[in-house]
Amino acid sequence: MITAELIGNVWATRKADRLQGYKLMLAEVIGSTQAGQRMVVVDQIGAGIGDRVLVVCGSSARRMVGNDDVPIDAAVIGIIDGDCII
Structure with a gap:
């Protein structure tokens, strides 16, 4: 598990069918x-740009x-609370 900050969205005009959604x-x-x-990470928990998150690979x-x-x-598995020190 690693910590990261979300810095942008990724849009793919064409991608593997299994990545749809x-x-x-x-x-x-x-x-x-x-x-x-x-x-590049998949986010299913509703994190946004600027959030610090936990990521698994x-x-x-x-x-x-x-x-x-x-x-x-x-994939993002958690959003780090704003008052936590990394």
Whole structure:
């Protein structure tokens, strides 16, 4: 699990059929040795740009969306409270 800040939305004019209906966002890693690295994440919990979030990768991300056949590698699993220090 990593911490990140959502910095933008990602729109894909064409994408794999299995990705239809998923909200894609651009996240920047914070609070680790990977700080500054960016990744595309799936958000199903209603986070928005500027939110600090918890992100899981790999099979944990696919479990978050409830389908191991979806081609995703990162998903938002929580929104970090504003008063937490990272």
